Amino acid sequence: MIRVAVVGATGYAGVELVRLLVRHPEAELAMVTSDSHAGIQLSRVYPHLTGIADFELQAFDPDRVAEEANVAFLALPAGLSSTMVPSLRERGVRVIDLGGDFRIPGPLFREWYKKDPPSDAVREEAVYGLTEWNRERVAGASFVSNPGCYPTAALLGLLPAVRNRGVEADGLIIDAKSGVTGAGRGVNLGNHFAEVAENFKAYKVAEHQHTPEIEYHLAVFGQGSARVSFTAHLLPMGRGILVTAYGTLTGEWREWTTERVWEVYQDAYRQEPFVRVQPAGQWPQTKEVRGTNLCDIGLTVERRTGRMIVVSVIDNLVKGAAGQAVQNLNVMMGWPETMGLDLVPMYP
Amino acid sequence: MIRVAVVGATGYAGVELVRLLVRHPEAELAMVTSDSHAGIQLSRVYPHLTGIADFELQAFDPDRVAEEANVAFLALPAGLSSTMVPSLRERGVRVIDLGGDFRIPGPLFREWYKKDPPSDAVREEAVYGLTEWNRERVAGASFVSNPGCYPTAALLGLLPAVRNRGVEADGLIIDAKSGVTGAGRGVNLGNHFAEVAENFKAYKVAEHQHTPEIEYHLAVFGQGSARVSFTAHLLPMGRGILVTAYGTLTGEWREWTTERVWEVYQDAYRQEPFVRVQPAGQWPQTKEVRGTNLCDIGLTVERRTGRMIVVSVIDNLVKGAAGQAVQNLNVMMGWPETMGLDLVPMYP
Amino acid sequence: MIRVAVVGATGYAGVELVRLLVRHPEAELAMVTSDSHAGIQLSRVYPHLTGIADFELQAFDPDRVAEEANVAFLALPAGLSSTMVPSLRERGVRVIDLGGDFRIPGPLFREWYKKDPPSDAVREEAVYGLTEWNRERVAGASFVSNPGCYPTAALLGLLPAVRNRGVEADGLIIDAKSGVTGAGRGVNLGNHFAEVAENFKAYKVAEHQHTPEIEYHLAVFGQGSARVSFTAHLLPMGRGILVTAYGTLTGEWREWTTERVWEVYQDAYRQEPFVRVQPAGQWPQTKEVRGTNLCDIGLTVERRTGRMIVVSVIDNLVKGAAGQAVQNLNVMMGWPETMGLDLVPMYP
Amino acid sequence: MIRVAVVGATGYAGVELVRLLVRHPEAELAMVTSDSHAGIQLSRVYPHLTGIADFELQAFDPDRVAEEANVAFLALPAGLSSTMVPSLRERGVRVIDLGGDFRIPGPLFREWYKKDPPSDAVREEAVYGLTEWNRERVAGASFVSNPGCYPTAALLGLLPAVRNRGVEADGLIIDAKSGVTGAGRGVNLGNHFAEVAENFKAYKVAEHQHTPEIEYHLAVFGQGSARVSFTAHLLPMGRGILVTAYGTLTGEWREWTTERVWEVYQDAYRQEPFVRVQPAGQWPQTKEVRGTNLCDIGLTVERRTGRMIVVSVIDNLVKGAAGQAVQNLNVMMGWPETMGLDLVPMYP
Known part of the structure; x- marks a missing residue:
């Protein structure tokens, strides 16, 4: 032990x-x-x-x-x-x-x-612990910097397209929504039940500190440069992040169908125990990964606008924090990556 | 009477x-x-x-x-x-x-x-009843087609910029979120409490029927053409819509500050009894218009990306439906526009 | 004015x-x-x-x-x-x-x-401002002490039975549930969204400070003595109180049907603009009085146990606080009692 | 296997x-x-x-x-x-x-x-599968009837007092509150999100089909007769049941302190892996057992009224249904009782 x-x-x-x-x-x-x-x-x-x-x-x-x-x-x-x-x-x-x-x-x-x-x-x-994209370096690490919650969802959702030069990486839009636990247990008016319930708002618009983390690691793992508009919103619920990302298709991807893009995503994640790419036409829900280390991804090509839309969901406290940390521990130790993480989503 | x-x-x-x-x-x-x-x-x-x-x-x-x-x-x-x-x-x-x-x-x-x-x-x-932008025609109308809930929030949020040629109208992204009442009282699994609470999802991605309504009336009132990516999401709450819209600044607006853009919005809505443009740095919340015919708008220029981000909120059942309908009745009848609509938001 | x-x-x-x-x-x-x-x-x-x-x-x-x-x-x-x-x-x-x-x-x-x-x-x-039961004294008052939220719901629900000697007033059980706004806007861990949502608990059991207020005024308006077990619970919602009260039937009421008891309640409240007694078999819901000064009451006689069960609901911030205060203002001033209070419940 | x-x-x-x-x-x-x-x-x-x-x-x-x-x-x-x-x-x-x-x-x-x-x-x-009170018969059973969700919480909370003749078993009041999942996944207006959220109501008052189950098994395991008033309420949340039960102290218990009663409860449940009796002054919350097979119990003696108040909580889908069923499987098979059930509550 x-x-x-x-x-x-x-x-x-x-x-x-x-x-x-x-x-x-x-x-x-x-x-x-x-x-x-x-x-x-x-x-x-x-x-x-x-x-x-x-x-x-x-x-x-x-x-x-x-x-x-x-x-x-x-x-x-x-x-x-x-x-x-x-x-x-x-x-x-x-x-x-x-x-x-x-x-x-x-x-x-x-x-x-x-x-x-x-x-x-x-x-x-520090080795950046986005396990799926940095597994080899994590394996040899003695010091891992675990990714932020929003960056985890955004990077997992966008990297297959960015890395494959399918979207314009310097024009991405990332519209992100998080449950209240993302802000921690510290008490303030912003997480008072009566202010959050039956309410929805954007916050730190154009100023959120996860913006540079997303850009920096999109560039590192995507092997290019990246520029994103990132907007955070507060959901009237406890756990869960959903990221809706919009990218302009580029190069040959401009002609691609949803199915073809889907294949690229499948290739990227087929072996991954914690990433599930939804079949075309199906969209992930935060509750479907609740309490687990899973990241679910859905996507479509929008022919009318020449864009691709990707939706990714995680439990911010698990894949967006503690779960990914344990995943990294497993990798560092050479244990099976799912050890202690074979959780079944608590649904409903 | x-x-x-x-x-x-x-x-x-x-x-x-x-x-x-x-x-x-x-x-x-x-x-x-x-x-x-x-x-x-x-x-x-x-x-x-x-x-x-x-x-x-x-x-x-x-x-x-x-x-x-x-x-x-x-x-x-x-x-x-x-x-x-x-x-x-x-x-x-x-x-x-x-x-x-x-x-x-x-x-x-x-x-x-x-x-x-x-x-x-x-x-x-049929006269399209987006009152703030079509008041004169509504005044003479005997048949009004009341706008959809998402289009109301999106159009009010975007039209000042589109009409003034401040953003590229054919590249807009509209990321919209709605409470459950938007889907009506009909019972189905999609609005079962246990499926909606503590959950968040996108739906009808790239297929939502409000997309053409937004594009069409952006073009009509914006006096040009428009093309949008529109994504709808379901919030775990009853009432309220929040739209986050992203537009690439164009023309001289590329050099403008948030304050200058804000002035354009203020000019557009200063006389409007139901539209409130928030001071720079303040962002609207759905609960702040709850139960009323108000539309609150916040905005910023994002210098890093050359974009403008606009957030607008309404109560989908009031300004997005019944309230705007009564507002149109008032205009049709020549009554004061706020008659029967001088509601105070129920907060919290 | x-x-x-x-x-x-x-x-x-x-x-x-x-x-x-x-x-x-x-x-x-x-x-x-x-x-x-x-x-x-x-x-x-x-x-x-x-x-x-x-x-x-x-x-x-x-x-x-x-x-x-x-x-x-x-x-x-x-x-x-x-x-x-x-x-x-x-x-x-x-x-x-x-x-x-x-x-x-x-x-x-x-x-x-x-x-x-x-x-x-x-x-x-100080005149205790439970308007329905103390209207005459409020009318002449220059100083009104407005009732607490729980006592308002409990007293309105129980007084017709207590005053008419229908239940044993010294053996009442009052199981009360309140939304979070009852605890005010002060921030503490107890009203943190993540602690309250999807959660339910009792608090201050056998120690809540509204207990003596209920007993004292049950005795005053009921013209006898009273002894109650009162338990408060915190609901995962913002507004609303529901009180479920249990009383042992006594005297001739032991033989009475629900309908006959219902008549007593109707007699007590028929003229009241803010109290609605539900038909037998229908039970009030907090949302049905939301945002208004209404108190809805449902009741039944439970033949098996010789008890009567009464359920009463109010919006804790309106009839349980601000609304009843304005009602008292109206009475003090000799204005129509519903002035400024003709609110329609915001449902849903 | x-x-x-x-x-x-x-x-x-x-x-x-x-x-x-x-x-x-x-x-x-x-x-x-x-x-x-x-x-x-x-x-x-x-x-x-x-x-x-x-x-x-x-x-x-x-x-x-x-x-x-x-x-x-x-x-x-x-x-x-x-x-x-x-x-x-x-x-x-x-x-x-x-x-x-x-x-x-x-x-x-x-x-x-x-x-x-x-x-x-x-x-x-059929052997009634209230494991803690019927373990020996479950062990030899080939057919187990798993208890209802409300009865599980009510019986676990009340049986130590009833069995020990501490309260009047024919005058119990059980005020119970459940999350929406208790009503299943079938769609109807009663579980529509917009009708349930920010709402609270009693239902099937004096008519709930769990009433005879509670009475019958209180009598069986309590070795006497029992008569209860049972009221069910619908909480605006997914999972969780909380039962608040009121019993009139009897016999020597009329003189007992909370601490002494607490000892009886501790004795009853000390060896139980799934029942936790809270220290005096601490009250259980549904979220503290969420997703697990646990039942938490808090209690107090109310000197003023000669009553005892017991609060018990479970996750209705686990201890109130599937979890207790697996617990019974374990007992039937002679496996460790906690096998597959060593779940940690998902908090928050």
Whole structure:
């Protein structure tokens, strides 16, 4: 058994890691930390874990983590992991960071997050954990930067087309919608039930910090450059992200049918245990992946406009956070990639 | 007092008409019809109307309607009003049709609705009731075709830019999201609570019948041609539509700031009682117009991509259906446009 | 026109008062206060009020209130109005207090609210504003203590039976369920969307501060003594309270049918504009009174157990707060009781 | 491996059985039937099961079931299993029936279900599968009648008090609330999203068919007689039942504290893997057991009224249906009781 720690276990991503790790056949959850609730049992903060995960929460201390665990998952607000990661890596702890600090180059981070980035030296060691597109590098990694929730859905939905030069990568439009858990458990008026229920809005329009992450990794894995309009919206529900992406067809794809494009997507994902490309005419729903590490994708060619429309869905807390992190752990350890992740969507 | 009839009073648009008309100072609700519930009191079908609107529902009969009412609102499934409208107009009844039959030319109707269109002669008499952009023609009309819910939000959001040649009208992307009431009260698995709640999906992608309505009237009121990608999505909530539209800036607008574009929108809508353009940086929410005839609009110029992003929201049952119909009644009758519509959003 | 002030206008009860008062034909909303948002426009705090109620919020100052208004509505957290009421009444301002401070005798207040009660002298001037049962005293009042949301639903549902000695008043069980707005707009984990949606729980079991209010006024208006078990539950929705009450039939009622009991209820409420007793076999729903000052009641005699079951529903923010307050204003002023309150439920 | 069949796999209880059984270590899901969808893949009806459970649905045929499976789960509307059970049992198939047909004696069934009951001979073979209270008989059973969803929550919450003569069993009040999935996947206006969301109502008051099931088994396992008022309510959410039960303390319990009663409950359930008794002052929430076979219970003694209040929660589709059925399978087979049921609640 490999021993793992969850640093920041009382946020929604943290507690979702706990949900997955307490049932993982090879990983042993050895430690959970929370600076705000240190000394308290996790099951006091989350009574649903009573009898399942009654760990005492500890304050973060890199020495303690290094003593107790081989791998640390960091599930923290942006800006916090920058300082923790070096302290853990110096002590030989492998790290999977779920925060935004290491996903994009420092200057982009500074511009979009309005915070100091980590040092280049550390950042460059981070392997971007979009497993399906970066599996080989993740396999050898000791430090993985787990993708953001919106970027995971957007990249999985767009990369087959971008990589194959089927759409104009510098003119993409990504209209994304997320459930409330994406904003975490911190209380504010923006996630008050009475303000969210029976309501829908766009937010951070043209300013969302996931924009550069999407562009940067579209360029990296798509082997070109990319420019996107990205709009985030808040759905009156807890879990789930749906991305609707629009790309202008280019090159020979301008003549292609939906079926032919579908073949490209199938080729890209046929072997993937967590990506399902829907048959033409069928569209994915967030509830169909709920609670699982799946990403479902639907697509069509719109002949009238010369565009392709792709819809991709994930559970933001699983494939968009904790699940993909465990998937990366599995790859890092050489375990079967689906280990601990063979979840059946909870429908309805 | 003008006497009005609601034909098809037991659907959601019909019962919303009842809500507005029973409190209208100048219109007297004289008759409500429902072929499926004829002979039953409306308040048996909708107990919330007990003591408020206990009318007996009648089967549709053009003679009876003509006897009882000067104006008839038709709130029926697509395809039904085609036959009813001529029978009413022959008898001198003014008509406000909330269905889709008369909104677009026959060939487009046939192509997108897969139904026979009404005769051209009748259709050409219909005045498209997008009040803010067609007020003068509505004022003289005896037959108004009320806009669809999605088109209302999309057209109000885009027309100031399109009409002023600020965006490329043949490359627009309209990503629209609607609450469940948009699909009516008919029961099917698609509106079962357990399937809709905590769920989000796109539907009729690249095939939605509101697409040609948007294109056609963008062209008419925008005085040019238009081509749009339109995607509809189903929100886990009852009321409300939000449209996110993306247009490539063109001409001198390529250099314009958000503020300058905002001025154009303000000029377009400053006098309008039901359209509110949000200050730059503020974005509309569906709940902020809930239960009212308002349309709120927010916008920004995205310098990085050379695009403009517009978000518009309405209550699909009010401004997207019954409210705009009453607004058109007011204009037709020469009454103050806000009569019976001075509703305060029910927030939260 | 009578000039009115809303003290505490940025909470949910306060903004609901604004919704009703800006459309009231005889009351002029002259002032809105908020200590936390003084100097800011109300429509900045609530953008849905833009163009409808753009008042500048002011800090509370009894002299200013007295200058600007004849009547002040107080919509404040428990404990605050105790100090404000005397300062307003000394200056001749009539007061309608929506808080809990003056609804029950001091010792009960201290026991259940764990706060200092107001002085007896002031409290004794307060008229309990359960309009249907205390109309005459409200008519002559200059200081009304508006009932709590749960007590309004419970008392309206139970009083006809209790007053007529039909049920054992010292053995009542009141199982109550409320939407989230009942807890106000203050942010805390308990009203975080992700914690409330798809969730249901009881809270403050056997400890809720509305218990003594229900018992006390059941005794006053029922002309006897009363003892109740009262349980509050949190519904995953915004507005609405439903109370299910159970009483053991007593005296001759033990032999009565549902129809006969129904007659008693009809007699009690036949003249009431805001109370609707449902026909036997029909049960009220919270949505059927949504946004209105209505209280709907359904009931049955359960022969097997010798009990009567009563279900009553209100919109907690209207009949349970702002609406009943305006109803009381109307009565105090001698205006028609439904003035400004002829609202049609927003259904669906 | 034991081979199992799910008869009626396209309802919500059926598909929940599939969710559990495809991951069960010892049971092999060999067959799924649906008369309405025979010949179609289950994953066409439920796309979330694509790649997980692509079985072809078959029409029910007892011979085929007997060939393919050792155990059949029946998840059918009330009245249907009466005829199927004998045909399966004659062929040596063990049966776990999730319907209501075999839970109560024939005359009660006829009275409350308004349908013909199964023959007494067959019914008497059925072992009532309330596992925690009937484990020994389930262990030897070849035919289990799985409890109803409401009865499961009510019985688990009340039996420790009733069995120990702590409350008056003939005066219990059970106020129950359920999510929409309890009514199944059949479409009707009562589960239309727009009618259910932001709404709450009681239904079948004093007439619910689970009433005699609760009374009958309270009497059996409580070793006395019982009489209850049972009221069902519909929550605006998908999954979850919460029961609030009120009992008058009797005998020496009249003097007991909450802590002492709590000890009785702890004694009753300490060894139970699926029942968690909350510490005094803490109350269970439906979301805390979501997706799992857990039942959480909270309780208090209300000194003022001499009553005890118990709150119990379950996931109606798991402990209230499919999960308890698998638990019974495990017991019948002599497998560890938690096999395939070691689920972590999906929170939030």
